[in-house]
Every structure is written in C-alpha cells, then in structure tokens.
Amino acid sequence: MKRWIDDDFDPEKIRLSGQCFRIQRLDERRYLFVTGSQLLILNICDQKNEALCLELSCDAGSWEKIWRPYFDLDRSYRGLRAEESEKSPFIKESMRLGKGLRILRQDPWETLVSFILSQRKSLPAIARCVELLCRKFGRKVMEIPGGNDVYTFPSAMELLSASEGELAACGLGYRLPYLQDAARRCASGELSLESLASLPDRDLLEALSQVKGVGLKVASCVALFAYGRTGLAPVDVWIGRAIKEHFAGQSPFPAFGDHAGIIQQYIFYAMKWGRPGQEE
DNA sequence: CACCAGGTATACG
DNA sequence: CGTATACATGGT
Numbered sequence: 001m002k003r004w005i006d007d008d009f010d011p012e013k014i015r016l017s018g019q020c021f022r023i024q025r026l027d028e029r030r031y032l033f034v035t036g037s038q039l040l041i042l043n044i045c046d047q048k049n050e051a052l053c054l055e056l057s058c059d060a061g062s063w064e065k066i067w068r069p070y071f072d073l074d075r076s077y078r079g080l081r082a083e084e085s086e087k088s089p090f091i092k093e094s095m096r097l098g099k100g101l102r103i104l105r106q107d108p109w110e111t112l113v114s115f116i117l118s119q120r121k122s123l124p125a126i127a128r129c130v131e132l133l134c135r136k137f138g139r140k141v142m143e144i145p146g147g148n149d150v151y152t153f154p155s156a157m158e159l160l161s162a163s164e165g166e167l168a169a170c171g172l173g174y175r176l177p178y179l180q181d182a183a184r185r186c187a188s189g190e191l192s193l194e195s196l197a198s199l200p201d202r203d204l205l206e207a208l209s210q211v212k213g214v215g216l217k218v219a220s221c222v223a224l225f226a227y228g229r230t231g232l233a234p235v236d237v238w239i240g241r242a243i244k245e246h247f248a249g250q251s252p253f254p255a256f257g258d259h260a261g262i263i264q265q266y267i268f269y270a271m272k273w274g275r276p277g278q279e280e
Numbered sequence: 281c282a283c284c285a286g287g288t289a290t291a292c293g
Numbered sequence: 294c295g296t297a298t299a300c301a302t303g304g305t
Contacts, residue, residue, distance in 0.1 A: 018286055019286090115286080118285090118286055118287085119285090119286080119287040119288065120284085120285055120286095120287060120288090120300080120301085120302090121285055121286085121287095121302080121303075121304095122284075122285045122286090122303070122304060122305090123285085123286075124285095124303080124304065125285070125302075125303050125304065126285090126286080128303080128304095129302095129303090171301085171302060171303070172301085172302090173300080173301030173302050173303095174288095174299090174300045174301050174302090175300095175301080176301095178288085212288090212289085213287085213288065213289085214288085215287060215288050215289085216287090216288095217286075217287060217288085218286090218287070218288085221286070234286070235286095236285095236286035236287080237284090237285075237286070237287085238286065239286080268286070272286090
C-alpha cells in the first residue's frame with residue numbers, strides 16, 4: 001500500500017529523536033516501527049517537491065486507526081515551523097535542523113517503562129535495555145532471517161512474573177525496583193494507564209508521579225510521547241543546557257503554549273545532533 | 281581509565 | 294521552599 005505525505009517527515013530524525021527506542025533502520029529508505037503488537041515497515045519510495053510517497057506494509061484500516069495517529073499526521077509541522085520559528089533565532093535554527101521530526105503517539109505502558117529506565121542512561125544504553133526486555137519477556141511478532149527477530153514490548157503482567165535475576169540481566173541497575181513498582185501498580189489495576197487519558201495535564205503528571213522512580217521529567221515525557229500532551233516540555237540535561245546557554249537561564253516554553261513540547265523536541269534534537277562531535 | 285548519560289529519592293537546612 | 298549526594302551500568 002502507498003500513501004503520499006505532504007508535510008515534514010523524516011524517519012531517520014524521528015529514530016534519533018530520543019522519544020522511541022525501538023525504531024530500526026533497515027537500509028537507507030526502509031524503517032521498521034513497532035507499537036503494541038503492531039509492526040510497520042515503511043519505505044520511502046518517491047519524492048516530489050516537498051511531498052513524500054511511503055510504501056507501507058500495513059492495510060488501509062490499520063494505517064488510519066493506528067499509524068496515522070502514531071505519527072501525528074493530522075498536525076502540520078510545516079505550518080508549525082512557519083508559525084513559531086520567528087520567536088527566537090535559536091529556535092528557528094533548531095527547527096531548520098530538526099525539520100522532519102514528529103511527536104509520536106506511543107503506547108503508554110511501553111513509554112512509561114522506557115523513560116523509567118532512561119534516567120542517567122545514554123540513548124544507546126536505553127535502546128539496549130529495552131531490546132533485552134522485549135527479547136526475554138515479549139512475544140515474537142516477526143521472524144527475521146538475519147537473526148534479530150522482532151518482539152512485542154512485554155506487558156505489566158509479563159514483567160511482573162519475571163524473575164529478578166532475569167530482569168537484572170537486562171542492565172536495569174538501580175531502576176529494577178522502579179520497574180517492579182510500575183508493573184505491580186499497572187497489573188493490579190491500582191493504576192490504569194488507559195483511564196489517565198481523560199485527565200487534565202496537571203492530574204496526569206501527578207498520577208504518573210505516584211510510581212516510584214517517576215519524577216517530573218519522566219512523567220512529562222510519558223505525557224508528551226504517549227498521551228500527546230504537547231503543551232508540556234520535559235526538561236532534561238540537554239534542554240537545561242539550552243536554557244542556560246541560549247535563553248539566559250529563563251525557560252522559553254511558556255511563550256509557546258500548546259506547542260511547547262514540540263518546540264522542546266526540536267531543541268533537544270538540535271542540542272544533541274546539531275553540532276559536530278556528537279555522532280553515535 | 282575517567283567521565284557522562286533524556287533523573288529521582290532522600291536527607292538535610 | 295532550595296541544595297547536596299548516592300545510585301548501577303554501559304558507551305565513549
């Protein structure tokens with residue numbers, strides 16, 4: 001199946017954007033995405049002017065129901081760049097560098113666990129950790145002759161019933177009890193990630209913060225990358241550095257209202273990849 | 281081999 | 294409120 005997209009869309013930048021740790025680059029034009037038990041192989045097969053043609057492994061139904069929301073395709077990132085880039089030269093440059101980024105709408109459980117694990121870890125270390133969890137405790141969804149088959153992200157129940165030794169072997173470090181607390185709350189029903197979707201930002205952050213190991217930054221990442229709360233801008237070391245170096249220590253995000261989280265993503269990408277010496 | 285990584289909990293003033 | 298420190302492990 002093929003679909004044309006007439007907006008910013010760069011799977012390589014999305015892969016490197018630090019919001020999802022399971023995107024695979026298969027070759028120059030083909031990427032593999034996984035969410036829940038769904039899997040998508042995306043191939044950039046044509047390009048005219050500013051529009052891209054994507055060849056997709058899914059059918060029309062799951063494209064509309066799953067992947068269109070996943071890629072936030074009903075929002076114009078091109079329009080957003082035009083609208084917001086004049087507010088600051090640094091943001092304008094960040095948006096130029098990050099053109100093609102999108103905020104993904106990911107599965108809340110996978111996002112919560114991934115960002116619990118993310119604290120004081122590099123992007124490759126997080127990806128490794130997540131991949132080990134999937135391989136050990138997830139279900140296989142696709143065979144790949146090369147060796148690295150694709151697995152689902154394990155459910156709360158699947159992680160709860162795993163032994164401590166096997167979990168520890170995934171490189172969780174001191175985050176192991178944090179993951180166990182999250183799994184216990186979600187598996188027992190004490191915390192229903194699905195029902196949090198109806199809460200306002202403030203209550204959503206508070207509910208997520210009940211989980212041990214979840215502070216404001218991790219809660220904000222889950223709110224932004226799983227619940228689409230684009231008004232929230234997570235502040236990590238890179239964003240903190242940007243605020244200090246480019247905004248005289250004062251957060252620029254209040255000026256961007258409901259776009260703050262998206263602006264934050266462009267800045268994160270620019271800080272991490274925008275200058276030489278940051279290859280990974 | 282130092283140093284850092286998409287931070288948080290805890291213990292202090 | 295604010296600041297200081299420990300925390301496990303992997304990548305560079």
